[in-house]
Amino acid sequence: MNKSREEAQTLAQQWLDLTAKPELTEEEAHSVIADAKKNFANYVNKGWLEYRKSVTEAGQWAATEWTGRGAVLRDVLGREYIDCLGGYGLLSLGWAHPRVVGAVQAQLRRTPMPSLELINPARGVLSKLMAHITPGDIQYSFFAASGTEAVEGAIKLAKLYTKKSGFIVAVRAFHGKTMGSLSMMGKAEYRQPLLPLYGGPVYHVPHGDAAAVEQQLEICKTVGIDIAAVLMEPVQGEAGAIDPPDDFWPRLRVLCDQYGALLIADEVQTGMGRTGKMWAVEHWDVAPDILCSGKALGGGVMPVSAFCSTPDIWEALMHPNPFMHTNTTGSNPLACAAAIATISVILEERLWEQAAEKGTYFKGKLKELVTRYPHIYARITGKGLLLAQHFHNAEVGYRVAAGLFRRNVLVAGTLTNAHTIRVEPPLVITREQIDEVLNRLEDTLQDISHSL
Ligand code: PMP
Numbered sequence: 001m002n003k004s005r006e007e008a009q010t011l012a013q014q015w016l017d018l019t020a021k022p023e024l025t026e027e028e029a030h031s032v033i034a035d036a037k038k039n040f041a042n043y044v045n046k047g048w049l050e051y052r053k054s055v056t057e058a059g060q061w062a063a064t065e066w067t068g069r070g071a072v073l074r075d076v077l078g079r080e081y082i083d084c085l086g087g088y089g090l091l092s093l094g095w096a097h098p099r100v101v102g103a104v105q106a107q108l109r110r111t112p113m114p115s116l117e118l119i120n121p122a123r124g125v126l127s128k129l130m131a132h133i134t135p136g137d138i139q140y141s142f143f144a145a146s147g148t149e150a151v152e153g154a155i156k157l158a159k160l161y162t163k164k165s166g167f168i169v170a171v172r173a174f175h176g177k178t179m180g181s182l183s184m185m186g187k188a189e190y191r192q193p194l195l196p197l198y199g200g201p202v203y204h205v206p207h208g209d210a211a212a213v214e215q216q217l218e219i220c221k222t223v224g225i226d227i228a229a230v231l232m233e234p235v236q237g238e239a240g241a242i243d244p245p246d247d248f249w250p251r252l253r254v255l256c257d258q259y260g261a262l263l264i265a266d267e268v269q270t271g272m273g274r275t276g277k278m279w280a281v282e283h284w285d286v287a288p289d290i291l292c293s294g295k296a297l298g299g300g301v302m303p304v305s306a307f308c309s310t311p312d313i314w315e316a317l318m319h320p321n322p323f324m325h326t327n328t329t330g331s332n333p334l335a336c337a338a339a340i341a342t343i344s345v346i347l348e349e350r351l352w353e354q355a356a357e358k359g360t361y362f363k364g365k366l367k368e369l370v371t372r373y374p375h376i377y378a379r380i381t382g383k384g385l386l387l388a389q390h391f392h393n394a395e396v397g398y399r400v401a402a403g404l405f406r407r408n409v410l411v412a413g414t415l416t417n418a419h420t421i422r423v424e425p426p427l428v429i430t431r432e433q434i435d436e437v438l439n440r441l442e443d444t445l446q447d448i449s450h451s452l
Pocket of ligand 1 (some may be wrong): 088108145146147148151164174175176177233237240266267268271294324
């Protein structure tokens with residue numbers, strides 16, 4: 001590559017000029033697509049570009065996002081898609097919710113970033129709001145940008161408080177891809193090439209199997225390995241919206257107390273109303289010791305994540321060294337403004353109730369499709385608007401995903417495969433939009449049935 005700073009300056013200015021325009025001409029839109037393809041291939045990740053198989057198979061692999069409102073996403077050519085992917089839980093409030101955008105704009109006029117030495121008042125307000133909306137005695141919060149950072153913080157806090165180092169986690173779990181979170185992940189393809197990971201012991205047990213957790217805790221006690229925490233997703237997201245038996249979380253709570261381990265709920269994907277409760281653990285009336293949040297916390301406008309815990313446990317981060325866990329931009333005023341507005345919208349519109357009601361309707365209709373297309377579907381799982389369609393194999397899953405994309409509905413498989421397709425639309429999706437998705441899905445299934 002021939003490197004040129006003059007060319008970089010021209011390119012940056014061209015992009016700034018283009019994005020300042022209220023509308024693009026058709027020629028400009030096509031040049032955005034052509035450049036995006038080249039830039040992704042040459043400077044981002046060629047493999048990723050080739051791997052998005054559902055859109056690749058739909059023949060629209062270069063579809064380029066541009067804007068969106070509510071549950072509708074628009075590409076740079078002005079084509080509209082009903083978003084049934086919702087940024088894997090990021091866009092619970094839909095695309096560019098006006099109240100969240102407004103709050104961020106207001107904050108931006110004053111100051112976007114913190115001094116880090118004076119007191120950032122927005123950080124205080126957001127922490128207090130989190131104390132109000134989280135379960136049990138949880139009262140303190142620390143903010144970052146990504147879900148994986150929230151999990152990293154939770155791991156450190158559990159170790160510091162318990163002075164133990166072992167973790168029990170779930171097979172097929174997803175907690176993020178930084179080294180600590182990755183150690184807790186339950187999928188070989190992401191872990192194995194990077195072994196060894198976390199220095200302490202990590203044991204994987206099947207999600208939803210309280211007896212397996214108990215057995216592991218008992219074994220560790222017998223052989224003298226101390227377990228700091230049991231870390232799980234309440235409903236597994238990336239594994240394909242897998243909800244556990246109803247006694248699982250209550251039993252985890254009892255077991256953790258019995259064995260002196262902390263219970264960490266990773267609600268990065270399930271939290272903020274997604275499963276039909278503000279937090280998924282509320283389905284079972286369980287208060288974890290540490291709760292992780294992320295994705296939807298920033299309202300789909302700013303990246304915001306958090307880990308939160310009780311005053312007793314938080315002591316480990318306050319004394320003797322209050323700088324035990326810090327970051328530079330985690331509680332920046334823009335992120336705080338977005339999260340404060342997000343919480344306000346969720347509470348005002350009671351979005352968790354909407355998720356419960358719309359999810360029950362959507363799931364019921366999907367289950368009817370399983371009965372009518374048993375050669376395509378294996379089953380439907382999930383809670384609220386964290387649902388998943390499980391197919392007999394990945395190939396048929398890709399065909400459904402591609403068929404939907406051709407019909408302007410955005411869905412995606414779970415990480416690298418379409419054996420399971422998650423249905424995770426913004427919680428603000430309307431009943432009419434759900435019906436429209438179901439129509440287009442039925443049309444796709446009929447098409448596929450004919451050629452099977
Ligand atoms: N935890 C869970 C349960 C998740 O679903 C995810 C993301 N899919 C993460 C953690 C990691 O979040 P991020 O990608 O923002 O680091």
